[in-house]
Amino acid sequence: MTQSIHLAISGLGLIGRRHAQAIARQPGVELVGVADPAEAGQVEAHRLGVPWYDSLPEMIEATRPEGVIIATPTPQHAAQALICIDRALPVLIEKPIATSVAEGQRVVDAAEARGVPVLVGHHRRYNPLIEKAHEVITSGILGEVRAVQATCWFYKPDAYFEASPWRKQKGAGPISVNLVHDVDLLRHLCGEVISVRAVAAPSRRGSENEDVAAALLTFESGALGTLTVSDAIAAPWSWEMTARENAVYPATAESCYLIGGSRAALSLPDLRVWSHSGKAPDWWQPISATHLAQEAADPLVRQIAHFGAVIRDGVAPRVSAREGMRTLAVIEAIQGSAETGEAVQISAGSA
Numbered sequence: 001m002t003q004s005i006h007l008a009i010s011g012l013g014l015i016g017r018r019h020a021q022a023i024a025r026q027p028g029v030e031l032v033g034v035a036d037p038a039e040a041g042q043v044e045a046h047r048l049g050v051p052w053y054d055s056l057p058e059m060i061e062a063t064r065p066e067g068v069i070i071a072t073p074t075p076q077h078a079a080q081a082l083i084c085i086d087r088a089l090p091v092l093i094e095k096p097i098a099t100s101v102a103e104g105q106r107v108v109d110a111a112e113a114r115g116v117p118v119l120v121g122h123h124r125r126y127n128p129l130i131e132k133a134h135e136v137i138t139s140g141i142l143g144e145v146r147a148v149q150a151t152c153w154f155y156k157p158d159a160y161f162e163a164s165p166w167r168k169q170k171g172a173g174p175i176s177v178n179l180v181h182d183v184d185l186l187r188h189l190c191g192e193v194i195s196v197r198a199v200a201a202p203s204r205r206g207s208e209n210e211d212v213a214a215a216l217l218t219f220e221s222g223a224l225g226t227l228t229v230s231d232a233i234a235a236p237w238s239w240e241m242t243a244r245e246n247a248v249y250p251a252t253a254e255s256c257y258l259i260g261g262s263r264a265a266l267s268l269p270d271l272r273v274w275s276h277s278g279k280a281p282d283w284w285q286p287i288s289a290t291h292l293a294q295e296a297a298d299p300l301v302r303q304i305a306h307f308g309a310v311i312r313d314g315v316a317p318r319v320s321a322r323e324g325m326r327t328l329a330v331i332e333a334i335q336g337s338a339e340t341g342e343a344v345q346i347s348a349g350s351a
């Protein structure tokens with residue numbers, strides 16, 4: 001019998017705990033240790049029955065894991081990834097890969113120089129819904145994709161910000177923490193983004209970040225995207241509130257992405273394809289939707305399975321450090337444009 005793959009987690013907060021649950025649900029992997037200096041992390045480690053350590057280097061030394069999941073606050077991602085890469089340890093870094101493209105580049109350079117696989121935690125790509133949407137778009141059913149609309153609106157309670165002070169600090173606003181997921185999915189579904197214009201409104205609850213932002217993206221294909229994000233709007237339209245990935249968000253039956261093509265349009269995550277029933281597109285003809293049924297599966301668990309295959313079978317990371325960097329480059333462009341009021345061009349070589 002093959003031995004299970006030994007994984008460790010650095011940072012046992014909100015998402016670190018979900019990784020621990022995902023590891024418990026995925027056969028063939030085992031959580032051998034966690035590092036988290038906070039008392040709450042230590043208490044959680046004891047509850048899970050997993051050895052606890054105060055720091056990442058100490059944990060690596062003691063448990064000798066085969067792969068590490070970095071689920072610490074974003075400002076620590078790059079430094080912790082470098083600790084792992086230095087020890088030739090494959091790493092799954094939560095999104096975003098780093099706080100800036102320049103910082104993330106150090107991770108890419110170190111990983112490529114040492115040949116260590118890095119996976120960035122854009123877990124929504126492992127959702128079967130997204131796999132199906134990708135298949136629909138690449139099959140050409142929609143014709144040429146001309147426009148995309150994404151809505152990421154929800155209301156985070158004050159307790160969310162009070163629980164972890166870094167969430168109120170500069171750089172941890174909803175563009176960086178939430179829209180990064182949507183940008184990653186839209187890049188995956190519609191291709192590279194080459195330019196961005198954005199506007200943001202400062203938080204009305206005293207955080208150092210925006211609490212509403214709107215961005216206009218131009219894709220390499222010529223398609224245009226409009227995205228809005230807010231953590232201060234009470235609404236049902238976001239991936240979180242519609243995709244049923246995480247039970248902590250009570251689900252609605254709404255959609256949050258509209259992808260418009262020259263022959264048909266797709267709404268997600270309800271996976272409905274709207275067309276003029278096989279006839280030539282014409283606004284004077286009836287239009288109706290076909291629902292594409294898709295089995296649900298937890299993308300975090302599927303991501304852990306993939307991380308195991310990256311570690312043990314040498315499978316190429318589905319979302320590599322470079323891929324995570326391209327998504328971060330778009331986020332950085334949105335933040336930059338919102339600050340200066342200028343359009344920001346994104347060159348292919350920027351990540």
Ligand SMILES: NC(=O)c1ccc[n+]([C@@H]2O[C@H](COP(=O)([O-])OP(=O)(O)OC[C@H]3O[C@@H](n4cnc5c(N)ncnc54)[C@H](O)[C@@H]3O)[C@@H](O)[C@H]2O)c1
Pocket residue numbers: 010011012013014015016035036037038041054055056071072073074076094095096121123164177
């Ligand atoms: N993929 C997703 O859907 C998703 C969801 C939430 C958060 N995230 C990302 O995960 C990261 C963490 O977010 P969170 O909401 O879980 O934060 P959190 O504040 O809830 O948890 C962070 C944990 O890291 C611990 N920590 C701090 N310094 C550490 C260190 N030096 N070594 C080890 N542990 C340390 C903290 O004590 C805390 O327990 C962020 O980058 C965030 O963007 C991703």
